[in-house]
Amino acid sequence: MIIIIAGIILSGGKGERIGGKKPFRVFNGKYLINYPSDILKSLNIPFVTVFAKNSIDLQMEREYLTNYKCIISFDLIEDKGPLMGILCGMRALNAKWFVVLPCDCPYITKDALKKLIENISIAEKNNNLCIIPKHENGYIEPLFALYKRDALSILNKIIMEDKNLSIRYFISYLNPLYIKTDELDKTKRIFKNINTIEELMNNDKLI
DSSP states (O other), X not given: OOEEEEEEEEEOOOOGGGTSOGGGOEETTEETTHHHHHHHXXXXXXXXXXXXXXXXXXXXXXXXXXXXXXXXXXXXXXXXXXXXXXXXXXXXXXXXXXXXXXXXXXXXXXXXXXXXXXXXXXXXXXXXXXXXXXXXTSOBOTTSEEEEGGGHHHHHXXXXXXXXXXXXXXXTTSOOEEEEHHHHOTTOXXXXXXXXXXXXXXXXXXX
16 A cells, blocks of 8 residues: 655764764653654654664664654665665655654654645646755755655665765755745744754753
8 A cells, every 4th residue: 555645764874973872862851763753653644764774772773663663774875874764764665755854853843744745736736756945045954855756766876876975966856846944934943953962952942
């Protein structure tokens, strides 16, 4: 059975600036990875979580699997960046569209994700293979975005060629539908990531 929308949580980064084991760093009483996982679960969106090729903590990953009963995948090849995670996620679930999220997005909201998904009908009409939030200054949010399964062959080719693994390079082939970040969250807070120990300790409390 083909699912219309599935989620991919990217958890394969080394997280060296945050001291390693980034998905399982505690922020405001919860593991970072719990925030996107809880949102997807609350929306009844099946999802796959893609960890690094070499397990960062097998016990924690097992506990996570037990708690969320989602699919877990691992990067096939090390050090290929988010494109490898997206590829593994797309291969793990048979869905038409994939909402891609990072593991370190504690300010994500159900409302923002619903608004992002509402753009699928427009993308279908215009043959856009991805839906990307874009700031007024031109900066894009490719890891808080939707990618269509039809992009998988392009993604696979780019990874096999191994010449340019920039996610923006990948997007350039997808006839992207850009949406204003203001449409998802006027404060832009949902796009704030946790990348360092300082941010982990000093970040604003969740509201």
